[in-house]
Amino acid sequence: MDRDRRALSAAGRAATVVLPVAFLAVFFAWPLGAILGRGLVVDGRPDVPFDVLTASTTRDVAWFTLWQAAVSTVLTLIAALPLAWALSRFRFPGRSLVEALVLVPFVLPTVVVATAFVALLPDGVERSVWAILLAHVFFNVAVVVRIVGAFWAGLDQRLWDAAATLGASPADRQLRVTVPLLAPALASAASIVFLFCFTSFGVILILGGPRYSTLETEIYNQAARLFDLRTAAALGLLQLAAVAAAVLVSGRLERRLGGGRRRGDAARRPVGGERIAVAVVVLGSLGLLALPPVALVLRSLQVGAGYGLDHFSALAHETPALFVAPWHAIFNSLLFSTAATAIALAVGIPAAVAVASGRRGLDVALMLPLGASAALLGFGFLLAFDDPPLDLRSSPAIVPLAQALVALPFVVRSLVPALRALDVRLREAAAILGASPAQVRREVELPLLARPLAVAAGLAFAVSLGEFGATIFVVRADWPTVPVAIFRFLGRPGEANSGAAMALCVVLMALVAAVALLSERALVRRRPR
Amino acid sequence: MSRCVLLRCAAAAAVVAATLVAAACGGDDTPTDVVLVTHDSFAVSKAVEQAFERESGLTLRILQGGDANEVLNRSLLTAGDPQGDVVFGIDDSVLSRAVGGDLLEEYRSPELSTVEPDFANPDPHVTPIDHGEVCLNVDRRWFASRHVPPPKTLADLILDRYRNLLVVENPATSSPGLAFLLATVATYGDPGWQTYWRGLRANGVRVVDGWEEAYTQQFSGASGSPGKRPIVVSYASSPAAEVIFASKPLATAPTAAVEEGCYRQVEYAGVLRGAHNEDGARKLIDFMLSERFQADVPGSMFVYPVRAGVPLPEAFVKHAIVPRDPLQLPAAQVDANRDRWVARWTEIVVR
Numbered sequence: 097m098d099r100d101r102r103a104l105s106a107a108g109r110a111a112t113v114v115l116p117v118a119f120l121a122v123f124f125a126w127p128l129g130a131i132l133g134r135g136l137v138v139d140g141r142p143d144v145p146f147d148v149l150t151a152s153t154t155r156d157v158a159w160f161t162l163w164q165a166a167v168s169t170v171l172t173l174i175a176a177l178p179l180a181w182a183l184s185r186f187r188f189p190g191r192s193l194v195e196a197l198v199l200v201p202f203v204l205p206t207v208v209v210a211t212a213f214v215a216l217l218p219d220g221v222e223r224s225v226w227a228i229l230l231a232h233v234f235f236n237v238a239v240v241v242r243i244v245g246a247f248w249a250g251l252d253q254r255l256w257d258a259a260a261t262l263g264a265s266p267a268d269r270q271l272r273v274t275v276p277l278l279a280p281a282l283a284s285a286a287s288i289v290f291l292f293c294f295t296s297f298g299v300i301l302i303l304g305g306p307r308y309s310t311l312e313t314e315i316y317n318q319a320a321r322l323f324d325l326r327t328a329a330a331l332g333l334l335q336l337a338a339v340a341a342a343v344l345v346s347g348r349l350e351r352r353l354g355g356g357r358r359r360g361d362a363a364r365r366p367v368g369g370e371r372i373a374v375a376v377v378v379l380g381s382l383g384l385l386a387l388p389p390v391a392l393v394l395r396s397l398q399v400g401a402g403y404g405l406d407h408f409s410a411l412a413h414e415t416p417a418l419f420v421a422p423w424h425a426i427f428n429s430l431l432f433s434t435a436a437t438a439i440a441l442a443v444g445i446p447a448a449v450a451v452a453s454g455r456r457g458l459d460v461a462l463m464l465p466l467g468a469s470a471a472l473l474g475f476g477f478l479l480a481f482d483d484p485p486l487d488l489r490s491s492p493a494i495v496p497l498a499q500a501l502v503a504l505p506f507v508v509r510s511l512v513p514a515l516r517a518l519d520v521r522l523r524e525a526a527a528i529l530g531a532s533p534a535q536v537r538r539e540v541e542l543p544l545l546a547r548p549l550a551v552a553a554g555l556a557f558a559v560s561l562g563e564f565g566a567t568i569f570v571v572r573a574d575w576p577t578v579p580v581a582i583f584r585f586l587g588r589p590g591e592a593n594s595g596a597a598m599a600l601c602v603v604l605m606a607l608v609a610a611v612a613l614l615s616e617r618a619l620v621r622r623r624p625r
Numbered sequence: 626m627s628r629c630v631l632l633r634c635a636a637a638a639a640v641v642a643a644t645l646v647a648a649a650c651g652g653d654d655t656p657t658d659v660v661l662v663t664h665d666s667f668a669v670s671k672a673v674e675q676a677f678e679r680e681s682g683l684t685l686r687i688l689q690g691g692d693a694n695e696v697l698n699r700s701l702l703t704a705g706d707p708q709g710d711v712v713f714g715i716d717d718s719v720l721s722r723a724v725g726g727d728l729l730e731e732y733r734s735p736e737l738s739t740v741e742p743d744f745a746n747p748d749p750h751v752t753p754i755d756h757g758e759v760c761l762n763v764d765r766r767w768f769a770s771r772h773v774p775p776p777k778t779l780a781d782l783i784l785d786r787y788r789n790l791l792v793v794e795n796p797a798t799s800s801p802g803l804a805f806l807l808a809t810v811a812t813y814g815d816p817g818w819q820t821y822w823r824g825l826r827a828n829g830v831r832v833v834d835g836w837e838e839a840y841t842q843q844f845s846g847a848s849g850s851p852g853k854r855p856i857v858v859s860y861a862s863s864p865a866a867e868v869i870f871a872s873k874p875l876a877t878a879p880t881a882a883v884e885e886g887c888y889r890q891v892e893y894a895g896v897l898r899g900a901h902n903e904d905g906a907r908k909l910i911d912f913m914l915s916e917r918f919q920a921d922v923p924g925s926m927f928v929y930p931v932r933a934g935v936p937l938p939e940a941f942v943k944h945a946i947v948p949r950d951p952l953q954l955p956a957a958q959v960d961a962n963r964d965r966w967v968a969r970w971t972e973i974v975v976r
Contacts, residue, residue: 134702210838301834302834302838307975317798319698320691320695320698320699321694321695321698321797321798323698323701323702325702395849398849399872399873400871400872400873406872407872414671416668416669416670416924416925416926417668419668419669419671419674419687475699475702478699478702478703478708479702479703482703482706489708568690569690571690572686572687572688573667573686573687573688573689574686574687583665584665586837586841587665587666587836587837588666588866588870588927589840589841589847589859589863589866589867589870589927590848590866590867590869590870590871591848591849591867591870591871591872592870592871592872593870594841594847594848594849594850595849595872598849
């Protein structure tokens with residue numbers, strides 16, 4: 097019987113690898129290979145684009161891409177860690193609401209955020225590298241708060257208490273206890289933020305203007321605008337290689353760093369001076385993060401010279417800007433994002449299990465979709481999915497598939513650190529105390545994983561809701577999502593159109609906050625105390 | 626082990642995913658569709674779309690994304706195995722690439738005889754559907770409140786009194802931006818336009834990537850815009866759009882188009898080579914030239930019909946202009962020089 101079980105678990109382990117690999121092969125490698133082949137194969141022979149890779153313009157673009165991403169990542173970590181601390185270590189009224197609100201910036205379409213930034217920033221700053229960095233911080237704070245916070249929440253308070261007893265000062269405790277314990281989650285979050293900023297598109301295009309370009313914007317420029325597929329493919333390969341290298345380095349760091357073991361949610365009520373610190377951090381961070389959304393809410397309520405709800409009620413009526421009444425977009429977004437979340441979890445959970453048990457190659461492969469240019473992938477979809485049974489070019493099903501590809505790394509990244517940190521001794525202790533294996537799963541391990549799982553689902557949903565770059569390439573005009581509808585409205589003159597765009601932004605923000613709140617409640621409430 | 630619990634979650638998620646995707650896939654494509662590939666600005670009234678579907682017995686599906694140039698590039702990528710049956714939105718500036726790219730089947734619509742003489746003799750691969758003029762737009766209130774007369778010609782823009790007031794689109798990335806560059810080439814000749822643009826730069830012109838940003842974020846005249854610049858490159862019809870889409874009825878438009886220096890763009894449709902429904906594609910092109918579709922063009926897309934004698938909506942008659950002598954360059958000249966002009970422009974204005 098023992099042998100049967102081992103065989104079964106070997107089969108199970110294989111299954112955790114097959115599904116993610118098959119998904120990536122069909123929906124990522126194949127289309128990308130099709131477009132790279134179109135650009136880099138001439139008459140059946142590979143045409144190696146050395147000239148593109150060594151050109152000085154390529155070097156300049158690559159350098160700018162690299163340093164802005166590195167600086168953005170560092171700034172995001174600095175900005176997000178206090179909030180992650182307050183939200184993960186302490187229980188206070190409104191905590192889950194704050195956690196939900198923090199997710200809002202992350203899903204706002206870049207055009208919308210850029211609009212808000214243009215309105216908020218003083219004239220000289222509005223189109224500079226500072227605007228780019230600030231916008232990147234604004235977008236990505238949620239990633240750090242979520243991923244690091246989910247990990248931080250499980251760390252045992254007694255470690256700090258012990259350090260304090262041994263005479264460590266508060267600063268000492270943060271530096272010598274907190275940082276090493278959090279290191280794997282920090283590396284995990286930093287690598288996602290870095291990739292996001294490295295492949296940033298809308299922010300660079302709008303806030304940077306024609307003067308700044310990253311590899312991603314340059315690929316788009318070469319492929320979609322100039323139709324130079326050779327240059328685009330060469331830059332696409334360069335970007336993929338850079339992303340793969342970054343993922344490898346961060347993965348190595350993450351493992352090397354070890355980190356602390358987790359024992360459920362260690363959050364407690366703040367006491368004494370902590371109360372002031374938590375209040376300052378939470379209110380201060382929220383205040384800064386709220387500025388652009390509040391600007392959007394105000395604009396959505398502005399009707400002529402006064403205020404009103406006209407732009408919201410107009411969402412029920414047909415308009416020339418869309419082929420359906422705007423409220424359809426809300427329905428479509430919810431449907432597509434639910435499907436995309438389900439796909440991302442279906443593929444991402446086995447993948448996370450495989451990665452946590454040491455399949456490093458898969459880890460890199462899963463992160464690559466974040467590093468592939470949406471324009472190249474969109475072109476690849478057009479080339480690859482043109483025949484039954486995968487004639488997806490004009491099918492709405494392509495939308496959640498494309499979104500799931502982008503959401504997948506978030507699922508994996510949220511689950512892997514928690515899976516790695518599961519304490520074997522807990523399972524053993526429960527077994528010794530007489531718990532059946534099923535009981536161990538239900539009573540010990542699922543509760544420990546509930547929070548990371550909720551985070552994974554929430555992030556996947558949020559990412560799919562806000563996804564724009566890939567969606568716009570594959571979506572059908574009669575199935576617009578909310579970000580696509582916002583984009584269409586912003587593309588037309590007149591107050592009713594810009595008002596509808598702002599109203600939809602507000603709807604999108606509300607949706608994300610609601611979904612984040614619900615997913616957290618539903619999963620975390622069930623935790624046995 | 627916990628992994629099993631997780632995998633069970635994954636399996637449940639897989640079932641949900643499969644169900645939703647299957648639901649979304651429902652209604653497979655049959656030859657009763659005709660698929661239109663077009664740009665972001667395409668629009669048509671529901672009633673007109675339904676009229677086409679009723680008369681032809683075909684379902685109209687629309688795939689849209691990008692500007693005219695990007696639509697053309699996507700079509701070139703899939704030439705011979707196209708995403709749809711008809712492509713709409715090819716304009717003069719990319720026409721010769723479309724024709725040279727072996728992308729389109731020849732088709733001469735019987736409705737061509739109803740088209741105004743200016744447009745009636747296109748390349749046999751394409752059919753003209755509408756025309757639009759790219760013009761300077763000004764914020765009337767801004768100029769009235771400062772007692773400064775708004776600019777009347779391109780030459781005015783380099784005067785000191787219009788310093789730091791103009792926002793334009795990058796011709797490398799925007800189709801109205803390219804049209805405005807072509808307007809300056811048509812006015813000042815080649816290489817005279819370069820001197821003019823040095824003057825614009827010295828006078829503080831601001832360049833942005835796309836029309837959206839220029840008009841809705843930088844231009845002070847657009848309603849709800851946080852913009853601070855009162856002169857923008859937009860369309861002759863934009864003032865009418867401001868009135869039609871105002872939240873409260875307006876007696877006069879808040880903006881005005883400058884009649885001098887407008888550049889004409891004609892938009893064409895064509896049957897894609899390898900179309901699944903070639904017959905439906907021809908029917909759609911005929912329909913796009915019909916009185917019904919042509920009358921809908923101003924209200925939906927804010928461009929003008931090519932069909933003769935089609936009445937314009939009231940807001941267009943009152944607030945928009947149809948420039949009398951719009952500038953235009955021969956398509957072949959544009960195509961031969963476009964890349965060089967844009968590269969030179971980038972050196973002069975952006976670098």
